[in-house]
Amino acid sequence: MLTVLRGGHVVDPATKQDAIGDVWFKDGRIVAPPPGGKADKEIDVSGHVVMAGAIDIHSHIAGGNVNTARLLLPELHRAIRARRAGTPLSTAKWSTYETGRLYAQMGFTMVVEPAMAPHASLQTHLELNDVPIIDKGALTVLGNDDFLLRMLRKGEAESAINDYVAFTVGNTRSLGLKCINPGGCEAFKENLRVFGLDDEVPFYGLTSRQIFQALQKSTQAVGVHHPLHLHMNNLGIAGNIDTALDTIDAAQGLPLHLAHVQFYAYGKEGKNAFSSASARFAEKINANANVSVDVGQVMFSDTVTISSDVLKQFNSMPGGMPKKGAIFDGDANGGGVVPYAYKISNYYNAIQWAAGLELFLLINNPEQVYFTTDHPNGGPFTAYPDLFALLMSADLRAQTMARLPTEALEHTTLPSLKREYTLYEIAQMSRSGAAKLFGFTDRGQLGAGAVADIAVYKPGKDVAGMFRRAAYVYKDGELVVRNGEVTQYKRGKTLNIRPRYDNNITTRLDAYYDELYGLPRSIFDLPDAALPNHDVFAEVACRN
């Protein structure tokens, strides 16, 4: 069926459109306007904004640590309303089903879960499989695993490390690699409580710097589009701006993605010895085109922090609100879950909020900075519409700033920043840039041949409201949202890549698992038959 969305304001950076126009699609794909063609279905979207479906590059929506958070905090997610027909469990708060519904309602059609432990990848994929409507992807976590650290300690050839990386990414069905406090979680098992960029992992003689550099190179070598996704050392600590700047230098010009950088934008100024260092940070990012970042914006709310940075999460336990949590020493990273409440009246939280917005407003290229809240660590993904509204209005920011502790405003440059994002820039950050970051050539855009994932918004005074409830959302050309409500479920895909490797690595790994754990390595495999729907995966191509 040939459909046309007629007369909307098409905002599509990938095709450089920012004008009134029509969007045609057929059989799940965008098509060029057929000459003199007549649509089977014509929808008048005049007065609306038309964009590609949004892509969230970093949101903790699935896996063992996320599920621990659900079970830890029943009091934080009591459901309050019954669901609509055709959408089972869609109002079960924090459930995978609700996750799919809420993302779709905001015009999102793909989300990447950024922290999949190789030894628990099946659970992550079982959960992703139960996120309806949207497409999903995941990043595999390496960098605290004994096998890699041993290889690096022995000074093995890059080709051997590449084989291990390629095998692990392929076998866990992910889109690339994440590295979380490289070596720091292993060090925590050895009872270290702080771990910096140049600290040595006990008994391996390796620094965090060496570990992430090796993985960064390897990611490039095996043809993973997404640059190494790095969660740096010293998250959340006053003065950690130095770690962040040193890490960018350590990237040596190679592609690198830094996760939730707001949590590293802290100086030590003021009487609380805690200040925003975002201006310095943004300057550095502007000068290093090889680096992309997502922000991890703090939004004032009750939330829960979920991270595979076990060392950091352990240190957060005394400040938990409410005071409880889970600390899991995994086979490699593990994870920690600690509840937290960001309060507008709290000096530190106010600095965090301001530091995040400064980064958005001071980084020049919207395709270098992404809009995450590091869901749920800085706030829930449902706060994105409010975040977009803040980026688009200096007045709205001023209104919130008026409610912050006045001393906080002395330690951020936010009051001086008048920049307002345009819809085009919002689309660069959430669509075209996000697609580029993963090498997707047929999503995040409305060019002919792209997947017909389309979000249509009704603009109004309430910018957050516009983004919260899309007027229409199409997934693969099917209408899934109308007037901000999900009208039906459909099953999305989980996208994955399969970089090539020399099969010798599997033989070697088999022997390693047998010798160390006394287990067949295959127990951690992820065969298609393990998932309820055998057609859940869709492979995307590697680079070159």
Added chain:
Amino acid sequence: MSKATLDGKPITLEDACREAARILGDATFPVVAGLGADAAGARSAILLAEQLRGAYDHLASKEILADLDVLRSFSMFTTTPNEARVRADALLFVGPGLSQLWPAMLERLAPGQPPRHGAQAGQQRRIFWIGPEANEAANIPATIIPAARDELPEMLAMLRARVGGRPVAGDAARQPAIDELAGVLKNAHFGVVVWSASSGIDPLAIEMLQAMVADLNVTTRCTGVPIGARSGAAGVTQTSGWMTGFPPRTGFGRGYPEHDPWRFEAKRLVDSGEADAALWISAYSGEAPPWSKGDVPLITLAPAGKEPGRGLYIEVGQPGVTHDCVEFAQEIGSFALRKATTPSSAPSVAQIIDAIATKLQGEVSC
């Protein structure tokens, strides 16, 4: 070919599924109970309970909730059996019957072998067992601190006090061993405590154990390995967690999930008459329902040979035995695919429930 019976008389599978749909569809508040199933079975069962606006419970919820209560009200430190195996230099087993609850435990944790990682690599592990069953600890080099089941909370309280350097009164016989254990845990690089709520220890004792672990982490590292309950309990709890946000004992009377360990206990729901039909699932073992009420309209999904005397019975296969299944694997602390050991044509719980759900007019889930 699967077997189905109605009050002991054979009926076709097709008729059985239709009859099951009628019983559940006619009920005002049915309960999906037992839930002894693999991940796929649990998923189908929870979707069915939601579709019916009923409730669901697992046959080992008491044990599931004992651990969860400690997590939800206090905190929990855990690790994987692999990490315990390669890193623990002190191992503390708590309670009787652990090696029956997890038959491969000693093989997997290999207490007799030295740890492999850290400063402790290659050194002899120190092993203690508080309150094992007779002979249970005979084949490992463990220091045994005898304790009856009902003495465990007191022993753990004593141990925690000694770890904290506080004096304790009484029990001169066991105090030297408790003191020694406290010293070993404090000096260990990576201590690991192993327990199971299924051994009969209550949430207070588990909290005492975890509080001690938290205390130890102030100066060194210590963590725990829980042994999950029977009939797929750990996997069902995880599946339930991502599907509804809650563990079993969750109801959908209002059209959305509400978790209440008292209100949605299957035994109470049936015996009180609040539930007017029950679907009992026990695919692992064929365990019988716990309620005493004999006349609730009942559908039983159980393996061959476990047919109840009354109601509707549909034979299902055993996960990992007659069919491949995904379940939570105790030995790795995560989900894994299990290949069938003796494959048969008996249907899985998921297959039967999906067939019932299809007959129940209305929407089919995602």
